[in-house]
Amino acid sequence: MFNVGRPVTGKNFFDRSKMVKKLVAYIDDGQDVMVKAPRRYGKTSLIKQAFAVAKKDCIYVDLRRERNLSSVAEIIVDRAYESAGMKGFVGALRKSVVDLLGRAEKELSVDLGIVKASVKLFEQKDTKGEDELLAAALDNIFELASSLERRFYIVFDEFQDIGRFGVAKERVLDRLRGTIQHHAESVSYYFLGSIETIMSEIFENRKSPFYNYCRRMSLEPFDTAEIKRDLLAAFKKRKIVFEDEDALDEVLEKLSGHPANTMVVMQNLYYLALEKDIKTIKKRDLNKAYMDGYDEVLDLIEEYIGEIKARKHHHDVIYRLANGLEQELKGAALRQVLRGLENMGHVTRTGRGEYRINDGFLIEYLRE
Structure with missing residues (x-):
């Protein structure tokens, strides 16, 4: 219960019911979507x-894991053919075109x-720019x-990294936009990103091709009321109750709705209950689970602090x-620093001149 460190679905997925419902509607309608969120906020989940709820498969590509746009193109084509009924398309292409075409005739x-157009695409890839190859693959x-x-659904995770492959970001975006705008009848696209300012620049700036x-x-952070309800139900299902629900509220408040940290703490609490055969969770149990969770991610928090101090x-x-102290820095200088903290993923602008820190454990560290 409360799996951490990887994307989750089904019974391990908590909160976000309204957002899931909206996304499912978009998926069913074939609507293209951008989702932005701070790091470790659960956008992939x-x-x-x-x-999973829509009962549809997607072609998922994490741009942060790929070495170039050519590999992105290969992954998309390979997984599309797998979805169509033919596994290992790109690998087979590298071995024998004749055998590949023979398989395709039987399996597709x-x-x-x-x-044959797919084959030609990769045979001529050395004569194309990488952005041109990706567009041609799409x-x-x-x-x-x-x-x-049928419809294919393509998910680009960490899309803000689209400009790190040695091709100018503006050129890639312009070519992609000019290509995918013609695919509405059969392909839907989903763009996820964890550097919110860059995602906003791509999708909300009037000068961007994706505007x-x-x-x-x-x-947004977890909704406290919804996550509390889900947590109480999950523990109750395992015959574990809370002595004082206000104590749970206090811990959730300190976690600031951070999804990954919340799951770490709740997993610690669940394992503590199993280890000690606890059927009624007390405030001290919650506090121990919270501090154990804080200690688990302390190295990451200190890494953040090092980046910030630099x-x-x-x-x-x-x-x-x-x-909650008054800022000594003022005006344009303060706005520039806050934007820098946004680009690093540590704060989010919530209103005019208003910002929140995204990680409750980072707040805990800064208050020590």
Whole structure:
């Protein structure tokens, strides 16, 4: 229970019921969507849960894990053919084109010309720019989906990294936008990102090719009332109750709705209950689970602090924000630092001149 460190779905997915419902509606309608959220906020779990509820498969690509746009193109084509009924398309292509086409004729119910176009695409990849190759691969997948009379769903995770592959970000975005706008009938696209300012620049800046292109969603902290209800139900299902629900409220408040940290603490609490055969959780049990969780992620928090201290004024500003102190830095200089903290994923702008720190454990550290 309360799996941590990886995306979760089903019984291990908590909160976010309204967002899942909205995403499922978008998926069912074939609507393209952008989702932005701070690091470790559960955006990947959210999209996978939505597809699970919608009972549809997606082609998932994490841009942070890929070395170049060519590998992104290969993954998308390979997984599209797997979804169509033919596994290992790219691997087979590297071994023998003749054997590949023979397999395709037997295993796929599509026009063989589309398969030949896929083969030609990768045979000529050294003559194309990487952004051109990716765009051509997406066009090819659109043709495949149309031939199959079905829809493909492509998820780009960490999309803010689209400009790190040695091709100018503006050029890649311009080519992608010019390509995927013609795919509405058979392919839907989902763009996830953890650096909110860059995602906003891509999808909300009037000068960007992706301005007003798709529906936009921002992943907020856990809703305290909803996550409390879900947690009480999960523990009750295992015949474990809370002596004082106000104590649970206090811990959830300190966690600031941070999804990953909340799951770490709740997993610690559950294992503590199993180890000690606790049937009624007391305040001291909650506090122990919280502090154990804090200790578990302390190395990560100290890594954050190191990053913050490496930038002028950043530590002072976030320290004052965490402790409710007046900022010494003013005007444009303060706004520049806050934007820097946003780019690092540590704070989120919630209103005019208002910001929140995204990680409750970071707040805990800064208040010590």
